[in-house]
Amino acid sequence: DNINEYFDSEFLKAPLARLSAELSSPPSQKAMAFGAMMMVMRHEPGMARPRGGTGALTEALVKAVQSLGGVILTDQKVEQVLVDDGKAVGVRVAGGKEYRANKGVISSIDAKRLFLHLMDAGDVNTADPNLLERVDRRISDNNETILKIDCALSEPLRFEHHEHKDEYLIGSILIADSVNHVEKAHTDCTIGKIPDEDPSMYIVMPTGLDPSMAPEGKHTLWIEFFAPYQIAGAEGTGLKGTGWTDELKNKVADRVIDKLAQYSPNLKHSIIARHVESPAELSQRVGFYKGNYYHFDMTLDQMLCFRPLPEIANYKTPIDGLFLTGAGTHPGGSISGLPGRNCARVFLHEQHPIAETLNDAKDTIKSTVESVFKSQ
Incomplete structure (x- = not known):
């Protein structure tokens, strides 16, 4: 509807509809204008690709983690998230080896696989007796x-x-x-x-x-x-x-x-x-x-404060110490880094609430001042 309102040429309307439909739904579906909003962001702030390919971004992130003393393990298939007394304390990988967490567990896989396949149902039901059914039935693909x-x-x-x-x-x-x-x-x-x-x-x-x-x-x-x-x-x-x-x-x-x-x-x-x-x-x-590369559909009913579900849309879960990030959280798929950044902020707030609140206030004031002077 929006495309028809502003454009007449099929030559223009077709690719615009195709870009909007990148959210995995037909362009005729109501509320698909959300896809058009994302399309606008391709122009401002714009899109970029690292020189050498997307793998160069991964290499840069690995170097950043390692420079801070972090260790990245690969080929470690997680079979279960471990929960003790209502708190996520680590993961068990194929072969039985366990890795224990000091402060929490952050999952970047989709909510369905996390809660339905990698967690003990009893642990989830203790935290929220309705969550498993909601994840199973409400999240659509x-x-x-x-x-x-x-x-x-x-x-x-x-x-x-x-x-x-x-x-x-x-x-x-x-x-x-x-x-x-x-x-x-x-x-x-x-x-x-x-x-x-x-x-x-x-x-x-x-x-x-x-x-x-x-x-x-x-x-x-x-x-x-x-x-x-x-x-x-x-x-x-x-x-x-x-x-x-x-x-x-x-x-x-x-x-x-x-x-x-x-x-x-x-x-x-x-x-x-x-x-x-x-x-x-x-x-x-x-x-x-x-096969859903966005984890699940990026339709309006599963975006913003509804992604993946309202009760777990703020990167936290009912299980203490278990956090969500990745394409299945706001603002969704594509390589933006925003789900990870947002989750990291929430995680840090949990660890240092007063210090992070002050940092947020400082950043907000700085951004406001810069915006005012830039507009002049």
Whole structure:
């Protein structure tokens, strides 16, 4: 509705609808203007990618933790959050080893896996007898996730039908022919249908702006194609019973590549290699609940003070010493660092309430003064 109010051209409306629908819902769904608000933030304060790729951000964070004496453990699958006398005191990992916490446990996985799979039901019920049922029934997921295609290219994409110039290339590209095209791409996923007859997609060619990510003259490309996690009519088959198989994922990827090649005819002969991950594989590799890379839907009823639920939306849980962060908390998914920052502030307030309150007051005054003088 908002897009139709301000724009007439389908050429403009389609990509705007596609960006708004990044929250994993059809653009026609009411309250999806929240997606448009996030879209505005791509311009102010803007988006950026670390030189060398997103992995460079991870490396910087690791160095920051280690410089302060922190230790990061990997390949440690957590099997249970340990609770003693109503307080989270550590975790148990595969093999039985336990790590005890001095001040608390912070979880960055989704609330469903945390409370339903990694905690003793008795511990949760003692803290809040309604929480398990609320987490299980109230937090919703509309079955939308992504099939991801990674390609190594011998040359950059060239959009010959659109007055192509290499200097026009930016990091990300949208393929959205019309608003209805975008609508179908999201609606089909909800009912378990793969929208690959005429694919809409989000494309990133990071080497268009950062050539350090590939050998000289070569490029990398990844494609995000919305697809259902559970394929209707294929329950109990394929990986994790989702219906996804190697044959099917590559068949879908072929159609996505065919569609992109209509825009960039040089694509097919420039592909050196490709790797395809189905929604089920992506979920298995990175631990997404039902393949949802936002943890669960970023619809208005599950945003702001409702994310993931009103009673656990302030990064704290009814269990003393157990905190939540990650994409399943405000302000949601994408790489912003905000869920972690917000959770850290709440955690520090719990440890040093008076000192942190004074620090907050100082920051607020400083920000207000700077804003006043800047406006003048």
